[in-house]
Amino acid sequence: MEKDYVLDLLHKAVDHGHKLGADFVEARYDDLTLTTINYTNEQVKESSTKQRRGIGIMTYINGSPGYSFTPILETDALKETTKRALGIAKSTESLLTFKHKYTDRPTIKDSIEHKVKIHPKDVEFEEKLEMLKRGVACAKEQVDTQSTVGLWGELWGNKLFVNSEQSEIYWTPLLFDIRIAAIAMTETTQARGSDGEGQSQGMEFFKLKGKDPETIGTNAGTYCKEQTEAVAAPGGKQRALVGPRMAGVLAHESFGHLSESDFVITGMSPISDRVGEQLGSEHATIIDEGITEYGGFFLPYDDQGTKTGKTVLMDKGMLVGYLHDRSTANKMNTETTGNSRAITFMYPSIPRMKNTYFKPGDLSIEESVEIVGDGIYAAGTSGGQAGLDGAFLFKCSRGYLIEKGEITTPIKDAALSGQILDFINQISGVGKEMDLFTSYFGGCGKGGQYPLPVGLGGPSIVVDEVLVGGE
C-alpha cells in the first residue's frame, strides 16, 4: 500500500473525528507480514504467511476514550470507524473520573527505517528451513530423541501514525525468532530440552559466535539429555543464581507489570504512590528501554507517537519511575515514557513494556556460583505469571544444583515463587554478562492482547532466598 495514500487516509480520519466533535484523534496503520515455519519430526508441519494490515482510530471527547478499527483502507470505511470509536467514547463519558488529557506537544515528523545487512524478507524459505534442519540435526547428535521441533518466526513491516497535532511518524518493526526443541524418553517419562534466539536484527546475526543454528540445536539436545538424568529440585527456601533469561522474565512479569501506569494510577499496583521508597536491595536496578545496546526488540516509537527512551524504574533498590502513556504522565505531572503499545491495529494502545532488564553488575558466573555456595542455578525458563498482589511464580525449565560453590547435577522442572518485593530485596549480587532477547513465539500478554513483542533479559542475579517448589 502506498505510504502517501495511507497518510492521506489517516489525516482524513483525524479530520473526520474533529468534525464529529472529538477533542483529539490518533490514527494508526499497521502493515505487518508474519512468517512461520514449523518443522516437527523433520516434516514441515506449517509454513505460513500472515498479512496484518489495517487502521485503528482512537478518539477522545471530554477526556473519554473510544477505539475502533477496520481492515478496509477506504475513506468511507474510515469515516464509519471513526464514528464508531466516538460513539463508544461518548457512551462512557458519564462514568469517568479519570479524564484523559495530554500535555501539549509540537508536531513530530519522523521516519525511522531499521536497517540491517540481510533482511529476513530477502532470504528464501529454503534457507530458513535449512537452518532448522541443521539445528535439529545437531540436537539429535546429543541425545536419542523421540521427537524434535524446529520453529522459525519473523515479523516485519511498516507502521504509520498521525494525530491531531499533525504528527506523522513512520517506522519499520522487525524481529525473528528461531527455536529448536528435543524430546527424549526416559524409563518413566519424557524429557525436553530447548534453546532459541529472538532479535530485531538481520540474518547476519547467525554468523556471530554461539548464535548459529548448530549451537542452538546442540544446546537443545544437551539440555534434553541433562533432563533425562535430572533429579528433583530441592523444595523450600533456597539460595539461587537466576540466569539472564529467567531474570528477564522476572523483571518483566513481576516488576515491569506492576510499574505500568494504568495499574499505578488506579492504586491497583502494590507499588502505587511509592516513588522514592527503597523497595529493593542496592544491587537491583531495573530499566525499560526502547532501543538498547544489548539487543532485544527495536522500538523507536510507541503507539501514541511518543519517542521511546530509557526509563529507569528502580535505581539501586529505590523506586524512581513508572511506565506511562500520555494521559497518565499528564495526570502524574511527569514526562511520558513511550510505553503506550497495542499488539495490532485491532486494539487500543495501553501501558506496556519495551525492553525490560536488570542493569548488569560486575560478577562473573564463577563468582556468582561461589556466592550462592549451596542452592540452585535457575538457568532456563518456560515463563511465569504474576498478580497485582505482588505474588509471582516462574518456571525453571533448565536448572542445576549448586553444591559447595559448583554447578553440579541437573534438576527437573521447578517453580520459583514468592512476593516480588521480597525477591528484589533478596538480590545480593548481579552478573556482568547480558543476554537480551525478544520473541515471535510468545510475548507479553495483557488485556487480551497477546503476544506483544517485547524485549527482556539481563545478567544473572544472585538471590539469598527464594521459595522453590520441587518435590
Add this chain to the structure above:
Amino acid sequence: MVLEKLRSEILEVADLALKYAKDMSIQTAEAYIIKNSLTEVKYSKGKTECRDGMLQGIGIRVAEGKKVGFATCAGFAADSIKSTLVNAHKIAKNRPEDPRFSGFISESKPGKEGILDTNITELDSETLVDHLVGLVKETDIDDQRLVGADIEVGTQWGGFAVATTEGCLVSSLNTAHYGTVYSVAMGQGERSTAFDFKVGRTIQDLSGLGTNAINKSFKHLGSKPLGESLKIPTIWEPLTASMLLSTTFQVGLNGGTVVERQNPLMHKLNEQIASKDFQLNDDGTIPTKISSEAIDAEGTTIGKTEIVKDGVLKSFLFDNFYGPIFGTKSTGNAQRNEPTRYENMPAISPNKLVLQPGTKNLNEQIAAYDKAIFIEGFPMGMGHSNMITGDFSITATNAYLVEKGEIVHPLKPVSIAGNFFESLMKIQHIGSDPVDLPFPLESSTLTIDGHTISG
C-alpha cells in the same frame, strides 16, 4: 436478521475466494472466513477503556499435491484475497511435500448451532454501559479493605464459514455476552485478589458479580503461613478443578501430538487412566455453551465423542489431518486459536469436555477430611507446566487450611507439586456441583490425594 445477513456475506466471501482460486488455476484450496462484532468496555476506578469494531479476515490453505501453504489477510477486499491465494500457493510450491496430507474435507452437513440471541446483536453501547454501571455501583462500597475493582463487560456476535474446492461450503454463527470483576483487597499490609465472571450465549444477568468478587478477596485476608511441607488431600472448587483438568486433557487428548510422539498419554488408549467413577465426554452440541458450533474450523460436523469411560481412555481427539494418519476420521475438533482465529492454522482442541458429576458437593467434601487444603481461584503457573512429563508445581494464592471438616483459615501462597496425569488416578471425590464455565472442560469439586503442598 443481522446474523443471517452476516451468514450470507461470509458464505459469499468463502465461495468467492474459491472462485478466485479457480481463476488462478489453483486446484485444491480451503478458505476460512470470520466476521465478528466485538464491543467491550473496561472500567477501573474512574478510568475507562473501550473498543468497538468488526473483526474480519480470511485464512487460506492451498495444496499443491501433498504440499500445503497457509496465508492470511485482514478484511475481505478482492485484492487482499487474491494476494493471499498467491502467497499460500507460493509457499505450497516451495516447501517440501508432507506425504501424510490427505486433502481437505469434501462434504459436511452442519450440526446443531447453539442458541443465538438476537438481543445481543441489537445491544447498543449505551445499554452495555448500563450493565457496567450496575457493577460499578456494586463495587462502590465504603470499606477501607477494598483497594479497587477492575470491571469489564462486552458482547461478541458473528460467525465463520469454511469452503473447500472439494465441495464443502458451511457456516456457523454465535452470540455471547459477558461480564467480569477482578477485586483487590488489602488488610494489615497484605494484599488479596479474587474475581468472578459470567459468560453465555444470551444476555446474562451480571448482578452480584461485583459483590462476589469483593467478598472473595476479603475472605482471603488474614492468611497465615502453612509453615510445613505436607502430602495431604487437596480439595479443588469447580472453577479451579476445571482449570486443572482442562490443562490435563487439552494436552493429553490431542491426537496430533500422539502421532508426533509428544503426548504423555499416547500409549494409554484403552487403559485405565483415572479412577473408575471418572466419565468424560467431549460434546460440542450443547446449545447453551459458548463453545458449541455447527462445524469445526475445517468444516467438519461437530458431534459428541466418548473420551473416558469408567476411568478407561477410549479416544483421542483429531482434526482432518491427523485423524487419517492415526487410522481414523476427524472427530470435529479442529479449532483456530483466539483472538483472531483466521490467522491461525487449525489445531486440535476439545469442544466441551463434560465430566459426569459425582455425589458430594463442595461442603460435603470439606466435611469429609480431618486435614486438607482447599484451593480456590486461578493458581499461578498451571499454563507454564511441563506438559511432556506432566509434572506441575503451581502456586495457589487463594488456599485455605481445612481441619476436622472445616475451613480454619486462609493460607499465604502455597506451592502445590504433582503430576497432571498421575493425579487422575488419585481422585478421591468427584463433586455433584458442576458449574457453567468457558473452559475446555467443566468439572465439579474434586478431591485429589498425593500432591506435595509447601508454604
